[in-house]
Amino acid sequence: MASVRARKDTGYLFLDFRYAGKRYREQTTLPNTPANRKRLEQVARRLEAEVAAGTFDYGAFFPDSPKAPAPAGLQQQAAAMPRASLAPKPPMRTPSLESFHRTWSDEMAPTWRQTYRESVATAFKTHVFPFFGRGREVGDIRKEDIHAFRAHLAKGSPVRKRELSPSTINRTLKIQRMMFDEAADRFQFRSPFVGVKLLKERKTQVDPFTLDEVRLILKHVRPDLRNYFTVRCFTGLRSGEAHGLKWKHVDLDRNQILVRETYLDGRTEYTKNDGSQREVAMSRRVREALRAQRKATGHLDYVFTNTAGQPIDNRNLTKRVWAPLLRYLDIPYRRPYTMRHTAATLWLAAGESPEWIARQLGHTSTEMLFKTYSRFIPNATRQDGSAFENLIDERFGGET
Numbered sequence: 032m033a034s035v036r037a038r039k040d041t042g043y044l045f046l047d048f049r050y051a052g053k054r055y056r057e058q059t060t061l062p063n064t065p066a067n068r069k070r071l072e073q074v075a076r077r078l079e080a081e082v083a084a085g086t087f088d089y090g091a092f093f094p095d096s097p098k099a100p101a102p103a104g105l106q107q108q109a110a111a112m113p114r115a116s117l118a119p120k121p122p123m124r125t126p127s128l129e130s131f132h133r134t135w136s137d138e139m140a141p142t143w144r145q146t147y148r149e150s151v152a153t154a155f156k157t158h159v160f161p162f163f164g165r166g167r168e169v170g171d172i173r174k175e176d177i178h179a180f181r182a183h184l185a186k187g188s189p190v191r192k193r194e195l196s197p198s199t200i201n202r203t204l205k206i207q208r209m210m211f212d213e214a215a216d217r218f219q220f221r222s223p224f225v226g227v228k229l230l231k232e233r234k235t236q237v238d239p240f241t242l243d244e245v246r247l248i249l250k251h252v253r254p255d256l257r258n259y260f261t262v263r264c265f266t267g268l269r270s271g272e273a274h275g276l277k278w279k280h281v282d283l284d285r286n287q288i289l290v291r292e293t294y295l296d297g298r299t300e301y302t303k304n305d306g307s308q309r310e311v312a313m314s315r316r317v318r319e320a321l322r323a324q325r326k327a328t329g330h331l332d333y334v335f336t337n338t339a340g341q342p343i344d345n346r347n348l349t350k351r352v353w354a355p356l357l358r359y360l361d362i363p364y365r366r367p368y369t370m371r372h373t374a375a376t377l378w379l380a381a382g383e384s385p386e387w388i389a390r391q392l393g394h395t396s397t398e399m400l401f402k403t404y405s406r407f408i409p410n411a412t413r414q415d416g417s418a419f420e421n422l423i424d425e426r427f428g429g430e431t
Contacts, residue, residue: 033075037063041225044071050082050089057093060219125170125218128163135210144300154203158184169214174223177204181227197230204229235403238365239373240264247360255327256352259335259343261320262288263367266311267374267392270367271295272302274343276334281321286313288321290393294333294342307393375400376407 033048038058044067046057061067081087089096126134132155140148162180163172184200208224215222240248245264252260263273266288275294282289288311292299302308313321324334333342349367357364371392378388385397394400 033078035068035071035075041221043221044068046071046075046078048075048078048082050087055098057096057098060215060221062225125168125214125220127166128169128172129160129165131169131214132159132210135213145298146295146300149296150202151206154206158203159207169211170218170220172211172223174225174227177207177223177227181230185230197232201229201232237369237372237376237403238363239369239376239407240362240365242377244360244362245373247362248356251360252356253352258320258324258327260370262317262335263370264373265314265317265377267371267378268311269293269303269307269371270345272307273335274333274345275299277332278325278329278334279332281334283313283318283321286318287311288313288317295345297344299342303393306395309390309393311391372404375404379404379407 033046035044036047037044042063044059044061044063046055046059048055048057059071061071078087078092081092089098125131136148136151143151159180162183163176181200181204184195184203187194204224204227208222208227211222211224214220249257249260249264259273262268266273268276268288268290271293272290275292276288276290277292280289280291290302290307290309290311293302293307294300321334328334328336328340331340335343337343337347345367353367354364375388375392378391379385385400389395389397389400392400
């Protein structure tokens with residue numbers, strides 16, 4: 032009976048079967064995944080059927096295998112042939128790194144957002160091609176080359192002359208790994224990324240604004256942007272979600288902001304993921320801010336615009352408004368995204384349900400909420416051991 036097994040050293044699948052009274056093992060370069068097991072089990076069933084019917088041809092079934100037994104009449108001839116003529120075929124030639132990257136990118140483009148397509152192109156142009164070269168075959172790159180590349184990235188960016196964060200390095204490696212895994216599957220070679228570990232990433236540390244800081248920001252910001260900053264601080268919208276917000280997605284009757292699109296780099300696109308498609312509840316201040324904003328931009332498509340009536344550009348806002356405002360108020364600099372963290376921690380401080388907060392932020396579960404804001408949750412929900420202390424004091428009084 033033919034069976035599908037996995038090697039302990041590599042994790043690759045292989046076929047284990049008996050034929051003509053002998054046991055054979057034919058190796059593959061397929062990783063041990065459910066999909067690959069299913070594919071190989073189909074091959075195993077076909078092999079068993081052919082062996083049972085007496086039609087199994089080892090050489091035809093495994094044309095590149097050096098294990099195929101020669102027919103009885105040819106065994107003496109095979110023994111007399113030069114050993115070089117019995118050697119396995121040379122490995123398959125593989126396309127160049129640039130050629131396969133172009134093919135792979137074109138095939139994957141329909142499944143990627145435009146911003147992600149640009150991230151992939153930038154990663155290869157800035158890091159991968161300068162290190163490996165464009166003409167090197169994908170099948171010629173080994174695990175030690177990937178380790179050297181990882182170490183090279185850790186030394187910093189040659190373009191911006193600064194250190195790359197572990198998350199940035201990992202993002203580049205993940206993009207490259209996807210392409211090499213696909214190439215390895217197509218051209219039947221071992222992916223150089225097998226066994227390569229990503230760098231340990233630092234835990235995200237958030238530093239939200241206090242209510243006093245929010246009050247100062249809203250008091251001193253330009254009047255035409257006060258409604259914008261009010262919505263940002265009290266809804267948790269991401270920058271792209273706020274900039275891509277259209278009036279057709281503002282439901283003042285139901286007090287809901289419908290997050291359906293995002294605006295980035297001059298394009299309106301689908302949100303970050305399906306989980307980001309959500310309805311954000313309006314507080315009284317947010318509702319009043321949007322009603323006031325409607326008087327200014329209600330005749331336009333977008334809720335928040337620049338003086339030309341176009342969606343707000345995040346880089347321009349950060350450079351010309353946000354950074355100068357924080358300097359003027361003597362508030363330590365944090366990027367605009369911090370307004371999202373501020374909304375989350377204010378909700379926690381108010382005692383709102385973590386499940387509700389996660390939905391408002393577009394998280395599919397509370398896992399990210401607890402992971403990111405763990406140090407704000409105990410005091411906010413009073414689940415910090417004080418309830419236990421009060422219970423013991425009530426029952427035991429002043430006893431020790």
